[in-house]
Amino acid sequence: MRYKVLIVEDEEQVGLLVEHLLAEFDNFHVDHSASAAQSIDRINAARQEPYDLILCDYHLGENTNGQQLLEFLRFERRIPRRTGFIMLTGDASYPAVASAVELVPDSYLLKPFTRDALHSRVTLAVGKRQALKSVYEALDQPQPDWKTAVGACTAAIVEAGRFTLEALRIKAECHLKLGNWGEAASVYDKIVAWRPTAWAEVGRARALRNMGHPELALEKLKAALELFPQYVAAYDELAALALEDGQGAMAQEILERAHAIVPSNRRSRQLGLLALDNGDLETASRFLQVVVDRDRYGLMRSTEDFFGLASALRQLGRYDEAFTVLDSLKDHFPETRPLTVRKMAAEAMVKSACERHGDARQTVREALEIRDDRMEPRTQMELAEACHHCGEEEAGRRIFVHVAENWQEDPGIVAQVKTVMARVMEPEQSARMIDYTLQELVAANNEAAALMKAGKVDEVIGKMEVIAKRLPNHATVQANFIQALLVWLEQHAPPNLMELPYQSRPRLYLAAAREHLRRLAVINPAFPRLAPLQRGFAKLTGEVDVAAAAMRAQTPEEAAEMVVGE
Amino acid sequence: MSRERIALLLHNARNRLASLCPGATPAQAAEMLGIAGQLSSAMALLRLGGSEPGLRREEVELEVFFSDLMAEAARLSPAALVTEGEADFSGNPFGSWVFDSQLIRVVLMDGLMNAWRHARTKVRLEAGCQGGELRFVIRDDGPGFPPAWLATAGPGDAARPKARGTGLGLELARHIVGLHGTGPRAGRVELANETEHGGARLSIFLP
Numbered sequence: 001m002r003y004k005v006l007i008v009e010d011e012e013q014v015g016l017l018v019e020h021l022l023a024e025f026d027n028f029h030v031d032h033s034a035s036a037a038q039s040i041d042r043i044n045a046a047r048q049e050p051y052d053l054i055l056c057d058y059h060l061g062e063n064t065n066g067q068q069l070l071e072f073l074r075f076e077r078r079i080p081r082r083t084g085f086i087m088l089t090g091d092a093s094y095p096a097v098a099s100a101v102e103l104v105p106d107s108y109l110l111k112p113f114t115r116d117a118l119h120s121r122v123t124l125a126v127g128k129r130q131a132l133k134s135v136y137e138a139l140d141q142p143q144p145d146w147k148t149a150v151g152a153c154t155a156a157i158v159e160a161g162r163f164t165l166e167a168l169r170i171k172a173e174c175h176l177k178l179g180n181w182g183e184a185a186s187v188y189d190k191i192v193a194w195r196p197t198a199w200a201e202v203g204r205a206r207a208l209r210n211m212g213h214p215e216l217a218l219e220k221l222k223a224a225l226e227l228f229p230q231y232v233a234a235y236d237e238l239a240a241l242a243l244e245d246g247q248g249a250m251a252q253e254i255l256e257r258a259h260a261i262v263p264s265n266r267r268s269r270q271l272g273l274l275a276l277d278n279g280d281l282e283t284a285s286r287f288l289q290v291v292v293d294r295d296r297y298g299l300m301r302s303t304e305d306f307f308g309l310a311s312a313l314r315q316l317g318r319y320d321e322a323f324t325v326l327d328s329l330k331d332h333f334p335e336t337r338p339l340t341v342r343k344m345a346a347e348a349m350v351k352s353a354c355e356r357h358g359d360a361r362q363t364v365r366e367a368l369e370i371r372d373d374r375m376e377p378r379t380q381m382e383l384a385e386a387c388h389h390c391g392e393e394e395a396g397r398r399i400f401v402h403v404a405e406n407w408q409e410d411p412g413i414v415a416q417v418k419t420v421m422a423r424v425m426e427p428e429q430s431a432r433m434i435d436y437t438l439q440e441l442v443a444a445n446n447e448a449a450a451l452m453k454a455g456k457v458d459e460v461i462g463k464m465e466v467i468a469k470r471l472p473n474h475a476t477v478q479a480n481f482i483q484a485l486l487v488w489l490e491q492h493a494p495p496n497l498m499e500l501p502y503q504s505r506p507r508l509y510l511a512a513a514r515e516h517l518r519r520l521a522v523i524n525p526a527f528p529r530l531a532p533l534q535r536g537f538a539k540l541t542g543e544v545d546v547a548a549a550a551m552r553a554q555t556p557e558e559a560a561e562m563v564v565g566e
Numbered sequence: 567m568s569r570e571r572i573a574l575l576l577h578n579a580r581n582r583l584a585s586l587c588p589g590a591t592p593a594q595a596a597e598m599l600g601i602a603g604q605l606s607s608a609m610a611l612l613r614l615g616g617s618e619p620g621l622r623r624e625e626v627e628l629e630v631f632f633s634d635l636m637a638e639a640a641r642l643s644p645a646a647l648v649t650e651g652e653a654d655f656s657g658n659p660f661g662s663w664v665f666d667s668q669l670i671r672v673v674l675m676d677g678l679m680n681a682w683r684h685a686r687t688k689v690r691l692e693a694g695c696q697g698g699e700l701r702f703v704i705r706d707d708g709p710g711f712p713p714a715w716l717a718t719a720g721p722g723d724a725a726r727p728k729a730r731g732t733g734l735g736l737e738l739a740r741h742i743v744g745l746h747g748t749g750p751r752a753g754r755v756e757l758a759n760e761t762e763h764g765g766a767r768l769s770i771f772l773p
Contacts, residue, residue, distance in 0.1 A: 095624070095667070095668055099624035107627060107630060114641075116634075117634050120629065124629075124630055164660055165661065194659070194660070195773075196623075196664060227623065230622060
């Protein structure tokens with residue numbers, strides 16, 4: 001097999017030298033990129049046959065370095081887990097970075113380096129890829145198969161090869177993803193019992209926090225920081241603990257310490273946004289301004305920096321600067337409809353703050369016209385808040401309720417709705433309103449489930465159709481409606497179903513099931529009931545890829561019981 | 567950042583100086599290696615003396631670390647000497663170890679340079695894992711450590727003659743290695759002389 005390698009290096013001669021050295025080791029297929037942007041283009045173009053290994057210079061220009069590129073590629077899943085990554089650097093400070101961050105390359109190499117030094121690292125990266133092949137296969141699926149990956153890790157651990165530690169690490173991460181906190185903690189315990197390891201200490205604390213033992217997590221983190229005082233992930237975890245405990249100011253102080261160790265853009269952003277939440281507007285504007293100035297053309301640029309900075313400037317009374325920041329969004333991001341709605345909502349808030357009330361109300365009305373009720377919760381909540389500031393309270397209230405109902409299954413979003421509402425309405429009243437609405441929703445869904453059990457499928461369809469239209473982002477509601485339609489079709493559809501006229505009831509139900517299956521796949525492609533429902537639909541119509549989601553090894557019976565909301 | 571740059575300059579100066587050794591006379595090579603050892607100490611002191619954390623523990627792939635070390639040793643070893651290396655990490659289930667690779671590398675290179683100054687024909691570097699410890703051993707076939715050093719477990723004031731340098735590198739090595747781990751699980755440096763054929767043996771243990 002011929003391995004594919006990408007060399008990301010702005011100095012052509014160095015890139016060619018590395019290629020020459022690689023040719024001495026093996027028959028590699030080598031591509032070159034001179035910048036981060038070029039490398040991303042190459043990586044995107046190679047999606048069908050991804051690179052096996054990336055050798056990347058640390059200094060890439062354009063305000064980007066190799067560590068940022070690595071984090072971007074891994075966090076955004078632009079490269080599969082199996083792709084190895086080796087950092088090449090002439091900067092003596094890189095080892096300090098590598099010992100502080102959680103996401104490290106497979107290895108790094110200080111320039112000038114020898115042929116042997118490069119060879120040992122390439123061998124290591126290739127060897128890891130081979131040893132953990134089954135693990136990576138499970139993780140590199142469009143929807144990572146965490147359970148299969150756990151099994152593959154166990155097999156690799158039993159083999160006790162050179163990459164046992166990596167297998168343990170991935171196994172614990174998979175358990176965290178699956179919410180198996182106890183299992184994750186147990187894996188981390190094994191590692192820590194053998195020898196102190198920064199990421200395992202932090203992982204264990206994360207598991208303990210999720211198991212509801214914040215005091216134990218805190219104790220472990222403090223002990224870890226004595227050994228690894230520069231390990232910034234430990235500070236992140238400490239900050240998460242402080243935030244869960246409602247201590248925003250302390251979390252900010254902790255993150256400032258982490259920022260002093262690794263002042264990356266990601267960290268500046270995190271700190272700026274937290275300071276904004278804490279009402280520390282000077283700090284928020286200072287850090288977010290840095291990110292906006294430094295990262296406006298960078299890989300990790302985010303609209304959050306611009307909106308956060310504009311919000312801080314508005315609250316500081318620096319209105320002209322806030323308008324300038326919002327206006328500059330168009331220079332850096334494509335003008336999509338959701339972004340336009342967010343921008344208009346933010347502009348309306350600034351206009352309202354500088355007492356241009358008529359203008360503010362007009363802007364918010366225009367934003368309401370282009371709003372779509374399927375837009376992501378954050379966009380809708382920002383618009384709802386702006387509505388309350390600009391004299392459109394009723395519209396704002398409706399949007400808040402809509403978001404809470406549609407994302408009822410996500411407690412984080414429901415809590416956010418209540419928090420944002422509490423800024424513009426009486427907190428208890430707003431919380432009551434949301435709770436009442438959600439209770440009503442659960443009751444309606446439960447009623448439909450009871451009717452289903454009683455075999456009154458027609459009635460269920462009637463009720464669920466209304467709810468499914470009102471809640472286009474609610475996965476369980478969508479699934480329940482699809483299921484009712486499929487049950488009716490199984491009971492009533494004739495064998496020549498597909499030959500019936502389009503306007504016949506069975507064909508209309510089929511069309512509705514298809515539409516809502518597609519909707520469900522958009523809401524959550526990993527929703528467990530999606531695949532069995534798709535198979536049920538395929539049985540009736542022969543259309544196997546109606547929602548283009550991977551079929552899982554589940555039987556239609558597993559989806560047969562209607563789920564009741566909580 | 568400026569501290570890192572100073573460290574890099576010292577590192578380059580040390581290596582450039584040491585790289586002249588293979589072509590130098592034995593007396594010149596010994597002097598050059600002595601100066602190179604002092605530059606190593608300066609690098610380590612620079613790292614340890616600042617406000618930043620003394621150690622940067624990181625996950626170190628042992629085979630890669632050892633192979634880099636041997637490559638550097640091969641490049642810098644005086645022409646008249648043979649430098650051998652042997653590693654057996656089978657006692658370690660994970661393949662990697664947590665330590666400050668930069669500082670430990672400085673300590674080991676300093677140990678090798680010291681061994682090259684005193685060896686007659688051969689220097690040997692061994693590495694392995696045993697009993698929950700990572701161990702590096704540097705042996706040479708020179709005259710061995712002065713007996714007073716062994717008695718005091720290090721270079722005391724009375725025993726700092728020219729026989730084996732100033733001992734500053736050794737004190738620093740003890741300090742750096744000792745920062746790894748705590749109490750009975752602290753890293754340690756041991757000196758011994760080979761009983762059979764003579765020569766010095768410097769052992770470094772990392773928890």
